[in-house]
Amino acid sequence: MTFVKSIAEPKVRRKDPAERRAEIVSAASGIAVSEGLERVTAKRVAQELDVVPGLVNHYFSAVDDLVAAAFGFASQLERSEIYGLATSAGTPLDHLRRLLAELLDTRRDPVSLLWLDAWQASRRRPALLREVIAQMDADAAELSRLIEAGVAAGEFASGDPSASAVRIMALIDGHSVQAAARSRRDSRIVAAFAVRAAETELGLPPLALSS
16 A cells, blocks of 8 residues: 655745734835825735735725825835935934935925825825824924934024924925926926025025035
8 A cells, every 4th residue: 555645735824913914004005106095995905915805904994094004104114214314424414404405306206296195185084184194293393303403513593493394394395296297497496495495494504405
């Protein structure tokens, strides 16, 4: 009698719920940046991950929550990357100079367009509106901390770093709005104005923040 040794199929590791949710959010974020928020659906994310839509729905029963999470992840990731580059070395003045150069670079247009999507869609998506407000607050808070460091170092003059941060971010947001119909000339004009206004806001001489 011949015995055939059975070969067990290798078991596929079942992902931890937190790991799976993070995977879904990351995939949704990539779709949001490259294709727009309207393309963030359970079906599209499932296609990206090669899973069934029901799995995505298990973690995000409402598409609005999935859209909000995708936007929040993309915004946090960009903020982390930009501030990591800007504050890697030098003084607060160096940090702000690099930060403005990054924030006003047209290479950021895909994320700028995502913000345009989010501002418009948040009118009818409450979860997204809450996330947009949270991310705008986080951007202003991060910039405020940088300004506070500059004031402490004697490089910036601001009686209210939080208010200064909000005003500077408003100018950067205005530059982002043009991403939908970008022209090189428009970009240079608006970017230069934002930098000059930041210098005035912080009591810096002209060209102090020019990269």
